[in-house]
Amino acid sequence: MSWVKNKMPEQEPQERRRNFSEVALGYAPDTAQSEAKRCLQCKTAPCRQGCPVGINIPEFIKHIKDGDFDSAIAEIKTKNNLPAVCGRVCPQEDQCEKYCVVGKRGEPVAIGRLERFAADQFRLSETKQPAQPAELNQGKVAIIGAGPAGLAAAGDLARLGYKVTVMEALHAPGGVLMYGIPEFRLPKEIVASEINELKELGVEIMVNAIVGKTFTIDELLNEEGYDSVFISTGAGLPHFLEIPGENLNGVYSANEFLTRVNLMKAYKYPAAGTPVHAGQNVAVVGAGNVAMDAARTALRLGAENVYIVYRRSEDEMPARAEEKEHAKEEGVQFRLLTNPMAIVGDDKGWVKGLECIRMELGEPDSSGRRKPIAIPSSNFVLDVDTVIMAIGQGPNPLVQQTTPGLEVDRRGNIKADENGQTSKEGVFAGGDIVTGAATVILAMGAGKKAALAIHEYIQKKKGC
Amino acid sequence: MYTIVYSEELAPSVKLFHVQAPLIAKKCQPGQFVIVRMDDEGERIPLTIADFDREKGTITLIFQEVGHSTRQMGSLKQGDQFLDVAGPLGKATHIEKFGTVVCIGGGIGVAPVYPIARAYKEAGNKVISIIGARNKDLLILEKEMAAVSDVFHITTDDGSKGRKGLVIDPLKELIEAGEEIAVVMAIGPVVMMRSVAEVTRPYSIHTIVSLNPIMVDGTGMCGGCRVSVANENKFACVDGPEFDAHEVDFAGLMARQRMYHHHEKQERPQGGSCKCHG
Ligand SMILES: Cc1cc2nc3c(=O)[nH]c(=O)nc-3n(C[C@H](O)[C@H](O)[C@H](O)COP(=O)(O)OP(=O)(O)OC[C@H]3O[C@@H](n4cnc5c(N)ncnc54)[C@H](O)[C@@H]3O)c2cc1C
Ligand SMILES: Cc1cc2nc3c(=O)[nH]c(=O)nc-3n(C[C@H](O)[C@H](O)[C@H](O)COP(=O)(O)OP(=O)(O)OC[C@H]3O[C@@H](n4cnc5c(N)ncnc54)[C@H](O)[C@@H]3O)c2cc1C
Ligand code: SF4
Ligand code: FES
Numbered sequence: 258m259s260w261v262k263n264k265m266p267e268q269e270p271q272e273r274r275r276n277f278s279e280v281a282l283g284y285a286p287d288t289a290q291s292e293a294k295r296c297l298q299c300k301t302a303p304c305r306q307g308c309p310v311g312i313n314i315p316e317f318i319k320h321i322k323d324g325d326f327d328s329a330i331a332e333i334k335t336k337n338n339l340p341a342v343c344g345r346v347c348p349q350e351d352q353c354e355k356y357c358v359v360g361k362r363g364e365p366v367a368i369g370r371l372e373r374f375a376a377d378q379f380r381l382s383e384t385k386q387p388a389q390p391a392e393l394n395q396g397k398v399a400i401i402g403a404g405p406a407g408l409a410a411a412g413d414l415a416r417l418g419y420k421v422t423v424m425e426a427l428h429a430p431g432g433v434l435m436y437g438i439p440e441f442r443l444p445k446e447i448v449a450s451e452i453n454e455l456k457e458l459g460v461e462i463m464v465n466a467i468v469g470k471t472f473t474i475d476e477l478l479n480e481e482g483y484d485s486v487f488i489s490t491g492a493g494l495p496h497f498l499e500i501p502g503e504n505l506n507g508v509y510s511a512n513e514f515l516t517r518v519n520l521m522k523a524y525k526y527p528a529a530g531t532p533v534h535a536g537q538n539v540a541v542v543g544a545g546n547v548a549m550d551a552a553r554t555a556l557r558l559g560a561e562n563v564y565i566v567y568r569r570s571e572d573e574m575p576a577r578a579e580e581k582e583h584a585k586e587e588g589v590q591f592r593l594l595t596n597p598m599a600i601v602g603d604d605k606g607w608v609k610g611l612e613c614i615r616m617e618l619g620e621p622d623s624s625g626r627r628k629p630i631a632i633p634s635s636n637f638v639l640d641v642d643t644v645i646m647a648i649g650q651g652p653n654p655l656v657q658q659t660t661p662g663l664e665v666d667r668r669g670n671i672k673a674d675e676n677g678q679t680s681k682e683g684v685f686a687g688g689d690i691v692t693g694a695a696t697v698i699l700a701m702g703a704g705k706k707a708a709l710a711i712h713e714y715i716q717k718k719k720g721c
Numbered sequence: 722m723y724t725i726v727y728s729e730e731l732a733p734s735v736k737l738f739h740v741q742a743p744l745i746a747k748k749c750q751p752g753q754f755v756i757v758r759m760d761d762e763g764e765r766i767p768l769t770i771a772d773f774d775r776e777k778g779t780i781t782l783i784f785q786e787v788g789h790s791t792r793q794m795g796s797l798k799q800g801d802q803f804l805d806v807a808g809p810l811g812k813a814t815h816i817e818k819f820g821t822v823v824c825i826g827g828g829i830g831v832a833p834v835y836p837i838a839r840a841y842k843e844a845g846n847k848v849i850s851i852i853g854a855r856n857k858d859l860l861i862l863e864k865e866m867a868a869v870s871d872v873f874h875i876t877t878d879d880g881s882k883g884r885k886g887l888v889i890d891p892l893k894e895l896i897e898a899g900e901e902i903a904v905v906m907a908i909g910p911v912v913m914m915r916s917v918a919e920v921t922r923p924y925s926i927h928t929i930v931s932l933n934p935i936m937v938d939g940t941g942m943c944g945g946c947r948v949s950v951a952n953e954n955k956f957a958c959v960d961g962p963e964f965d966a967h968e969v970d971f972a973g974l975m976a977r978q979r980m981y982h983h984h985e986k987q988e989r990p991q992g993g994s995c996k997c998h999g
Contacts, residue, residue: 426940428758428765428805465807467940471744493942497954504949504973506980513943521764521937530764530790531937532981606976653941655959 260363263292265370274556274587277440277524281345286326289374293322295359296366303356304368309702310409312336314353314368321371330379333372338412339405339451339701341380342434344373345443347698348577380450390459393420396484396715399477400424401468401656404432405697406489406688408455409704410711415458417712422483424466429520432491434697436520437512439550441557445519469655474663478683484718485683485711488671489704492689494651498542502600503646507534507608511543511551511647518554536643538562540611542597543647544574549581551645552589563589564639568596568616568629592639594618596631600644610638652690660684668693677707685711722802723757726779731861732854734786735829736795737771743778745770745808751836752814752931752963755780756939758805759797764790767936767958769833770809780806783832783861810939811962814929818845819903823895824870825888825917826852827909831862833931834908839869841906847871849900851891853909857882888913889920902926907966911975918966928966932957934977948974 266282267273273280284292296318304314312333320329333340349355349369357365379385395418400407403425411421429435434448456462468474468490477483495510497503514533517523521531535558541551544567552563565584567574570593574581585591594616601610615635618627652669664672664680670691677685687703689695727739745755754769772781786795797803814837822841826834831852842848850870854860855878867873874891875883884890888909895902905928907917914930921928934946934957941959948957949970955961 426807427938428807465805466744467807467810470809471748471807495942495944497944497947499954504947504954504970504977506977510944513937513945516937516943522762525762527789529762534980606973606979655941 258295260359262295262364262367262370263288265367270586270588273441274553275559277557279444280441280583283377284370284374286324286374286378289321289371290324292367292371293318296322297358299358303358304353304366307351307353307356309352309698310336310705312353312372317375318366318368318371321375326375326378327382329375333375337372337701338409338455339434339697340372341376341447341451342405342443343698343701344369344371344376345447346434346438348696350578352698376451380447388454388457390457391416391418393418393459395419395712396719397422397482398485398487398711398715399481399483400487400489401474402426402432402488402490402688402690403430403452403462403464404489404491404688404700405434406491406690406700406704407432407487408452409701410487410489410687410708411460411704412455412458413705413708414711415455415460417708419712419715420459420461422461422463424468424472425462425464426467427520428464430462430464436516437547437550439515439519439554440524441553442550467655469659474656474660474681474684484715485685487677487704487707487711488656488679488684488686488690489688489700490653490656490690491700492650492694493653495646496649496651497646498597498648500597500599502602502608505600505602505608506606507536507642508600508644509646511541511547511645512650514551514645515547515554518558524558533558534643535560536608536641538564538641539643539645540564540566540592540597540639540641541645541647542566543649544569544576545647545649546576546580547650548645548647549576549584549589551647553584553587555643555645556587556589560643562641564592564641565589566592566595566597566611566613566639568594569626570594570618573626594629596629597644598636601638608642608644609640611641611644612636612638650694652693675706676710677703678710683714722804723806724802725797725799728797728799731783732859734795735783735859735861736786737781737783738797739774739777739779739781740803740806741778742780742806742808745806746773746775746778746780749773749780749809750813751816751840752833753809753811754833754939754962755782755806755808755810756936757782757794757803757807759790759793760804763793763804765805765937765939766790766794767810767933767939769931770836771832772836783829785829807939811958812960814840814906814963816840816844821847821849821900821902822904822906823892823902824848824850825892825905825907825909825913826850826862826866827888827907827913828854828859829861830907830909830913830931831860831866834906835862835865835869837906838866842869842871846903849895850874851876851888853877853883853888853913855879887916889916892917892920896920896924896926904929905966906930911971911978914966914969915971918969918971922967929963930966930969931962932964932969932974933962934974935980948977
């Protein structure tokens with residue numbers, strides 16, 4: 258047996274840095290089977306404890322090894338409604354693959370790539386059958402927000418026999434999968450196709466429905482006849498640094514920049530109606546996954562120089578190692594230990610530079626990370642015409658403000674217990690709106706737990 | 722899909738649509754807006770809800786053809802559909818009995834002023850309205866505005882109707898004549914709103930303007946619509962669109978509105994019929 262993962266083919270960096278096609282190309286069937294053979298089929302399957310939605314990992318891998326791809330995807334789908342998505346974007350190194358026994362001596366089994374393979378085989382198969390909707394007579398549930406948390410809850414509740422309506426503020430469901438994560442990491446066609454499978458289960462998706470505006474939670478419960486509500490509105494409120502010059506033309510939040518490009522397809526402008534300004538020299542402030550996505554997107558729009566500007570060092574960068582590597586290979590330049598002080602504008606109100614100060618690392622702070630300290634008089638101006646702020650997001654307050662009796666914490670996130678129960682009867686919440694910005698699979702896990710709790714709540718209510 | 726059940730040309734390149742959107746018609750209040758999208762390749766465009774009919778389930782949109790999307794929208798006819806209409810968005814106008822309110826609408830800005838003036842009137846205020854345009858052909862909603870106003874003024878830049886001059890001229894006279902004005906509500910081009918703010922500032926007359934920065938989502942998730950108000954950044958789509966005129970950074974707003982000017986001059990397919998980009 259090999260101690261290393263089978264390689265997944267990728268587009269070459271020089272080629273892919275200027276196109277929006279998917280970077281990773283996926284396993285061919287024989288490679289997938291060869292990778293599946295690396296799995297030891299452990300009885301205890303430690304990998305399973307790392308999966309927030311509890312997929313039976315050795316079981317689906319065994320089906321792939323046997324060449325029975327239909328059974329592999331059927332097994333995955335009992336737990337995960339969006340496997341083609343999760344196989345692509347989950348940080349498996351911190352989840353299932355972290356616990357894999359093979360990983361103790363060599364590289365862990367490529368569980369994520371195998372999940373992706375099974376889902377892609379199924380999606381592209383010509384003989385696939387539409388899912389059979391259950392009889393939806395258990396009650397009515399409204400889900401607010403069609404991101405991974407809401408979609409996971411919707412799928413499980415439909416299977417339990419509930420009539421589910423997902424209300425989504427934007428014109429397309431998917432949440433961050435649709436507007437945030439770029440096409441070259443997660444093709445939008447794949448997101449749409451997995452969401453369509455939920456519709457086959459009988460889930461209704463209502464777009465252009467903004468809860469807090471089009472309806473309030475109290476109206477849904479008291480007037481529209483919903484037995485319960487699940488809030489999964491995500492962490493969509495962009496933060497800015499609050500430094501001088503942030504309102505100059507050419508300054509974007511990562512959310513706006515990515516929404517224009519992904520959801521509105523600005524990379525096809527003028528064939529698509531929404532423009533985006535991608536300059537020649539672009540600074541992206543921040544060093545998480547969102548920053549990597551924004552930087553790689555700017556490159557693909559034609560920028561000559563794209564800089565990641567980050568006040569700490571490479572060790573502290575929150576982005577996944579793989580994202581960082583991809584960005585480097587494509588030519589993104591890292592300006593570390595560099596802190597933005599002000600954005601400099603020209604006389605027409607456009608960005609012409611980013612004034613920064615150099616930093617050095619001091620003693621560890623309360624979080625255990627070494628604190629960046631400014632080096633006096635080390636200011637300099639980075640020559641850029643676009644600045645993208647990727648320094649984090651907070652909770653969108655629309656639902657909280659219009660729902661009396663719903664408790665929030667000091668950061669504005671909704672308070673909920675581990676089953677998603679909030680301070681308000683019949684109202685559950687999960688995903689980024691509860692935890693703050695996290696991951697797709699954690700949001701899905703929260704959605705699944707809440708679906709069970711909602712089921713219990715409604716059955717109990719019907720009982721008395 | 723949201724069907725256009727009625728359409729009318731109010732002035733050259735100014736159109737009115739009644740659009741079937743029952744959920745929005747049921748909830749909307751004066752001062753709010755919607756975001757519309759025409760088709761799958763389309764832009765998200767903010768438009769004020771100029772009127773609504775809760776029983777018929779329709780909202781009224783009035784728009785001016787200024788660029789690619791609004792021109793394409795102008796080619797839609799009765800029976801055609803919008804792919805998306807989302808709303809009602811933004812905060813509603815704060816309406817109560819204040820006393821005397823002056824409602825000022827410039828150009829296409831008369832459309833958003835109208836439902837607000839009507840609501841002020843219904844709340845028992847004395848409503849003085851001033852509407853203005855470049856010339857008489859561009860004046861809209863005259864009859865409607867007259868019907869909800871106690872005193873009604875028209876101004877045109879060229880004097881082709883009403884008095885020759887700007888909307889701020891009658892306002893200045895009202896103030897000089899000692900009219901007790903509780904609130905001034907002004908909506909129109911940014912330069913107009915700014916000049917209204919300058920007229921009322923020395924007298925500390927509470928003045929409200931409705932801002933129209935470039936928007937994308939309209940729900941508070943992108944920050945593209947940010948404007949500086951009292952030196953603090955606000956998102957016009959959720960914190961507004963109405964703000965205290967004496968606190969708005971108008972110069973900043975105008976600069977940001979020009980952000981995509983050079984894009985708009987690029988060669989683009991004209992009208993709504995070209996589907997060649999597939
Ligand atoms: C650019 C980017 C890249 C990322 N990359 C990864 C990655 O590679 N791997 C990973 O695991 N995670 C990644 N994440 C994080 C991950 O996407 C989120 O943790 C996850 O999407 C959270 O899911 P959610 O369902 O809680 O919320 P969201 O996905 O944010 O969905 C919330 C939905 O609710 C809607 N909504 C909000 N308010 C209302 C309202 N009032 N009424 C109706 N609808 C409303 C929103 O429009 C949205 O569609 C990334 C995030 C970003 C921004
Ligand atoms: C809350 C709000 C309510 C609005 N209500 C109305 C309304 O009721 N009727 C109406 O006709 N218009 C209204 N607008 C303005 C309208 O959204 C713009 O005219 C429209 O987006 C222009 O699109 P376009 O593609 O046709 O023009 P573009 O080709 O995008 O632009 C043409 C010209 O319009 C300017 N422009 C672009 N976007 C905006 C904008 N959002 N606001 C102002 N100027 C802009 C550009 O700088 C350019 O000069 C409103 C805007 C906001 C933010
Ligand atoms: S821990 Fe690794 S080797 Fe063991 S069952 Fe899971 S994937 Fe297979
Ligand atoms: S339009 Fe995006 S936040 Fe207002």
